Every structure is written in structure tokens, then in C-alpha cells.
Amino acid sequence: MTPTLKAEPISQAAIAGLAELIEAEGAADKLINQGLCGRFHDRASLDIAGDAGISVFKSASFSLPYRMEMMERHPHGSQAFLPMQEGTYLVVLAEDKAGAPHNPRAFIAGPGQGVNIGRNVWHGVLCPLSDTPPQAALFMVVDRVTDGPNLEEHWFDEPYTIEK
């Protein structure tokens, strides 16, 4: 029997220590533009060795249940995913144990919610959710753009099934 994960709504508390939720929650830190715009200031810890940059990811979308065969991590930098549309996406995070992901947990992020995954934190690949996959979804990604290796993959002997 394949191991199964139930995806839960994402929250700052639930992902603490592994990733940061980037969203306009609560009161703005500052009102700008004559009071018409709230600035929710500096909501991600960019922890990048080398140069940070902005790239665009255009990904196929998926539906649940989702079969997760692999998790990855980036030893040289954090990676922020910022959705460009109002759909949901799946975020899977895990602590490390002896160089492998340990007890992965699955979360669903929604419109206006970016996620900054910590440096060297195990995570699933970008996984936009759609009722009509493989419709493409766009994300702005803030991560390390310096050349050179920055990826470690872990393939599971028994893939996980992630469901609602």
C-alpha cells in the first residue's frame, strides 16, 4: 500500500521552520500612495548564496490525488514561489533525517499566497492544481540565479499519494 498524505490548508504556523507564507494578512506595515495601498513589508527571508533573481515558471497543472515520486532541495538558496493567477497549488515540505526527507506534509496554498521555501529544505516540485489539467499556470520565482549545481533529489522507493 502506498503511503498517503492528506493535504491541509497552508498557514504560517504550520510551515514554520521550513518555509514562509507571503501574503497580505492582518494590518499593513505601512500605507503608501496617499493611503490607497498597503505595504506588507519584507515577508520572506531571502537566504541565497550568490545572486538572487526573478524567473518565470510555466508549469503544467495537476489534480488530486497526486502521486509524489520525488522531493528535492537546493543547498545554496531559498526559493520563493509567487502565483500569477488565482488558482490553488500544492506545497509539500519535509524535515531532513539522515540526508532524506522525513515525514512529508502536504499543504494547499491559494490566491495571493506566495511560499518561500527555506534553503536546503526538502520540497515537492511546483504543482499547480486545476480541475482541468494540464492547463498551464505561471509563477514568479525568486531564487538563486548563479550558475552551478544547486539541486539534490530524493526518489522514494514507495511514492506518496497526496489527496484532499
Added chain:
Amino acid sequence: MTPTLKAEPISQAAIAGLAELIEAEGAADKLINQGLCGRFHDRASLDIAGDAGISVFKSASFSLPYRMEMMERHPHGSQAFLPMQEGTYLVVLAEDKAGAPHNPRAFIAGPGQGVNIGRNVWHGVLCPLSDTPPQAALFMVVDRVTDGPNLEEHWFDEPYTIEK
């Protein structure tokens, strides 16, 4: 008579030298995630003195014609606006002449299009467009998060009217 600007569709060529269009245009630089995701790599020149960070802007929206009374610039860093919804927004840019904006031009950016405004380039404030203003719109913003002054404003004697 107030000076009038006609907003034109944004393009990389039209804003060259002042700002960069960040979008998934043309072929991806790299296919990742087993070929299911295209990475359009490093599409913005982050030119930030101090620390770069990610903030969220939650702004009222506006409709055209729009009255532009002021332009601003940030001497210590570039500023990227990344829309979190599929609406359009207005981008006004100008060259500098003797410390003031010169010949501003207005552009309309759309879904999946981010704009990175160059360091110390005159621009209008964030201006999401909506048929039902003041509905709020969300943008992720990558700019300087270091404390300290980083804003210069120029108020026009005669405000501009920006129209379709």
C-alpha cells in the same frame, strides 16, 4: 488643458532602458520537473543597494481615464511589480531631465506580466485597473527592504490625464 497620455500595450522594446518586462515569452530557457515546467530564467536585473526582499502590496484599483498628479523614483534600488491576479495594470515611465520626469509614457501590462522598474527611474505609483474600482489587487514586490530614505517625488503643476 491638461496634458493627455494614451496608454499603449507594454512590450520589452517599448520600455527598454527604463524597465524590464518579466514574462514567459518565447521558448523556455530550461525544462524542469520531467519536462512539465519551463523555466524562463533570470528575467530581471535586480539593482538594489542594501537588502532585497519580497513584500506584498494591496492596492485600490482604478479605471481610465486616470489623473496622474505625481511620479516618483527610488535612488537606491530597482523595484519589481508582480501581479497576483489576471487583471491589467497601468505602468507609467519617464526619463529624467534636470531632476524631473521628462515625456512620460503610459503602458498597460496584463496577466502574467511583471515589470521591473530600473533604479532611479521615474514611474507612476502602482495602478491596478478594474472595471469595478476600488476593488483591491495584490502584487508581490521585489525591492529594497533596508531602512532609510529611498523615495523622491515629483508633483506636476498640471496633472496628466491617462486614457485608453
